[in-house]
Structure formats: structure tokens, C-alpha cells
Amino acid sequence: MAEADLPLSSDAKMLTLSGLAVYTPPIREIRKHRIVGFDNRDARARPFNLLRTSFAKRIKEDGHRLIGITSATPAAGKSFLSMNLASSLARVVDEPVFLVDLDIRRASLADEIGLVPERGIDGFLDGSVDDLSTIGRRIDGTTLGIFPTIRRTRNTAELLAGERFAFMIEALRERSEAATILFDLPPAFASDDAMIILEQLDGYVLVVDSGKTTRRHVQDVLGMLQPTPCIGSILNRYRGGLGDSYGYGYGGPDYGRYYDHPEPEA
Template sequence: MSTDQTHETDLPDDEVTDASHEEARLPAVHDPDVFWESMTVAALTDADLEKNFIVSATRSHPAHAAFDMLRTRLLQALNEHGWSRVAVTAPTRGCGSSFVTTNLAMAFARLDSVRTVMLDMDLRSPSLAKTLSLTAPDSMADYLSGVIAPENFLQRIQPNLAVALNDTASENSAELFQNEMTAEVLAELEEALCPDLMLFDMPPALEFDDVLGFLPNVDAVLVVAGGGISTAEDITKVEQILSEVKPILGVMLNKADGPVSY
């Protein structure tokens, strides 16, 4: 009996204490509330938001109402199907998909009960950091490759809105998106933060195969058409290509005459 008791206390006192402390910390690692609270906070200014036309944040332009309407309809559709991951893309460049993604994320941030994560997945031409007037901490390619831990990459810009920005363009995005590690990293992120919505700002769908390769990682797609830019043929082609893989939630018309419409 004495031998067993001696064996149970073989570890030095300091090592036993360290081990117990480690056990006490483990639950917090998987606690979404703790993760959200511990994220680096990036400060936004109203001046920068207005300068970059983030109308959903300042609500100083009547166009913000269109994003509120889109937010509500999108949330209803996601809840109906049990979806949470949405890719936002456009047929070609210049349609304003990053503008729409950012404003939509800000509109969702005004719903206290909804946690949103917005990720810059236009790896060939990242723009969300500039749109928000923030500094991206590192490379999205490195993050998706598993090199960077989520707590060292994500930033919180609202109590319920986190962003994953990108400071380095990458030409091998199509291959990276189809790598198994990307799916694992996104699953890890979802487990850590338990977001109600993940918005992926994607490159144009007709430019490369990036969007098509990334679609297995999302539930549905929102297409942004540019007024005076996107042709009916462009929109039809995008719908045909993408709808074979994932449902299309709708086509939003940006840069229309008057307020943003959808």
C-alpha cells in the first residue's frame, strides 16, 4: 500500500502544480466566449468607415437600409436550412463584392445575438484590410496552411464581429483552397468561435477557378452584380457554374442608379 501511495506522488510538487494548472486552462481553450474576449481588438473610426463607404456601420447613407433588408432575408434563409457559411463573389472585378461583404458583416454586427466572422479570401488581390483601414497581421495563405494559430491571426472589430485579413497576395490560391488543410483550418476556426455566420469575401467567379475550388467549404453563395459592369450573360454563366455545386442565395445589384438594390 505504501508503495502505491509513493508512486502516486512521484512527481515533484512544482510539476504536480503545473499539471493541475494546465488541466484548469484546457476548458477555456475550447470556450467560444473566452476566445472572443481574448481576441486582439482592432479599432475602427467613423471617419475611416465613411471614407470607405461602410454605410452599414455609420448608417449615414440611405443605402444602409438595403443591407439591413438583405441581412434579414439572408438570416432567414440560413436559419431555414441550418447553414452558416456564405461565399460572396461577383462575375468579374469592379462589381463591389468586398463592399457588399463588409457592409453586410457590419449590418449583422448590429444584431447582438449573432456572431459573425468575415474572411478575406480574395488571395490574388486582398482588399478587406484597406477597406477597413486596418493592418492585416499576416498572410491568409500561411493561416490556411496551418502555419498560424487562429488566436494569432483573427481580430475583433465589434463585440460580435471578427475578421481574418490578409497582407500578402498569393498566386496559388486555387490549389490552396482545394488542399485538405484549408478545410481543417476552417473547421478549427468554427469550433473555436462557434460563429452564427461566416462570410467569405471571394475573388470574381469568372476570373480563375478559385471560387469553384473553394465551394466545398461553404453552404451557399451570394452573387454581386455590378450595374453597368455585369452583363446578363455574365450573371447567367456564374449561376450555371456555381449552382451545380452549391445553392445560390440570390444576386445583389450593386452600383445601381440610386440606393443599393438587390
């Protein structure tokens, strides 16, 4: 597709929360996947309320808007944390918060809120969808907009390295009213997708799975993803001690199963 045919011309309309179709997540799905960030009365939301405060302060100080959330290893609870952080953050900021699913091989964010999308970010990247606003959903009663993807198991790197991905990031950065845009990314060692994506983002948060993610994993991720800055880390499933055996390798069985099974939550 020639540049002139791309749908992001200088007169392209703004991507606004009000321009997204409203979606009300079924209560049973919210409870099933333990999405507690929408409800400040839920005691389980407290860690995410604390996290959102430090997160919001950090990105404001650094002037960041587009932040990826990744992990070193599979099954670290990354998507669960992405959804809860985004929903919790959306309750306290004045401007909209957007959450974009770029873990195309898993496409789990829609499942977490019981959404069955007809089109997704993958469609925009392959040219079958021209308008990002037709992909996004505004969560009823909140300032959170979610942009799902539909699962693909092949050629994801080609989609993410293409011209349309760069134009999508430009649209989100320059023509979006959202003050903060979070991206649920693949684990760093599952494929090179996270490396490709982060070349165009402002920074990332690293989810560390207590007792499974090793010091070597963390060091290698930080090296791999340079020069994009890591603005912080989240220690997930912490039970009073790291318990790190330093014995996990990058080629273990979890990587072969990662795209076949749902991601465990925190």
C-alpha cells in the first residue's frame, strides 16, 4: 500500500473516547478473570491503586505517554496486570486512558472482559481495517478505551515491522485525546515482537514473576530492549520472598506452550 493510501493523513480525525462504541463487560467475566481495577471498593484493588499513583507520577515527570507492559518469561500475569492497571488508572485521571493489545499471538485482553471482537488491531495492521475507532471499545461508565486484537499465530513480526504499524503509533501519539496509552506486549523472550514494538514507544514496565523470573532474565531483557527505557518493574505473585533458583532457561517448555494455553493470573 502506498503512503498516500494510508488512512492517517494530516486531516485525519482525532481518536476520541466518545468516538468508540460502548461496551459493558459481563460481571461474570470480570469476576472470573479477577479484574478488580474498576471497583475501588474491592479490597483486592488496593495494590493497583498504589501502583497507579507511582506509575502516573513517573510518566508525568518523564513526559511519557506510550508505555508498553512486558515480561521476561511467559505466564507472568502480564495481561492481568495490564488490564487492572489501566482500569484503575482510568478512575483517577481526567483524560481518557487507552489500552491496546499488541500480544497478537495470544490476544487475551478481549477474553478478560468477555468481548468477542469482529475486528482488531491485527486488521488495521494488515490493511483490512482503516479506522482505529471501529476497533476500540469504551468501557461503560469509565474513561477507559480498549483496542483488542484477534489472535494470529504467524507473521506477527511482519505486521509489527510494517509501515501501517508506524502510522498507527503516529495516530495514537499525535491524534489521540488519551493522556496515557498502555500496550500489552508479548514476553520479551517469546518472540522478537516486543523488541520491534518498543522501538516506537516511550518506555516500558517489566513484570517480574516472583520465584520464576531470574536475575539473569531481568538483566538480559534490559539489555535486549535498549535504548527504550524501563520506567519500572512490577513483582507479581510475591509471597514474602523471591525464592529465585536462577535455574530457568530461555528455551524451557513454557515457551512452547505459551500460545496454546490461557495466561495464569496473579
